[in-house]
Amino acid sequence: MTDRAEGLAALGDPTRRAIFERLADRPRAVGELAREFPVTRPAVSQHLKVLKDAGLVVDRRAGNRRIYQLDPDGVGALRAYLDQFWNRALAAFQAAVERDPKETQ
Amino acid sequence: MTDRAEGLAALGDPTRRAIFERLADRPRAVGELAREFPVTRPAVSQHLKVLKDAGLVVDRRAGNRRIYQLDPDGVGALRAYLDQFWNRALAAFQAAVERDPKETQ
DNA sequence: GTCTTTGGTAAGTATAAACTTACGGTAAGC
């Protein structure tokens, strides 16, 4: 549960989230990503490391380059983590409405 | 989409995530929350403001106190945001497997 | 072999943000 939530911290940064969104379209190499952002290539490398540690992306060697792509498992785990709260919040909210409608508005 | 992602930044901080998780169990007042964490009450107030601006919690007055609880809409929006990437990542991954199985492992 | 391309990591800096104390404002108890 706690390690699942680690992905949330990874996606908290706007640049990292933008990188993540680019990788959702298609796998890309590091330099290819760096050319699409106003930050340097080492900065992109560091962001990719955070995303990788969070289990959101996987990488593989392709000759000279290194290809990164989204990890469906990691994204799914984050989804499952949020589902838990969504269900709990919805249940608690509906219970409050039934108990006292004025309380919710 | 961008405002949905705002919630990710809000849940990026560990303390804020812990507050969020407590609120999932049941609505709580600010001081009640503060007593459960090693940070001061103003710090909790500031975290709650961030969560509120992100649309993840709602608050209401209850006499002297102020009750916070999860906002199912905001949590649901975050879910939807992640669903989009989950579906895209899964499709891209499966397409890669069909194209070249060795490429994925 | 040399030269170029690609990318990870180390070291240092600058910006952001999480936290504290101090204060003011509102509601309840008396």
Add this chain to the structure above:
DNA sequence: GCTTACCGTAAGTTTATACTTACCAAAGAC
């Protein structure tokens, strides 16, 4: 009325982190 409890905000500090430049290693082109 006065006092206490609850909470938000302002101001300042301290810590974290996103970023840069500099360096090194591995793989392809020649």
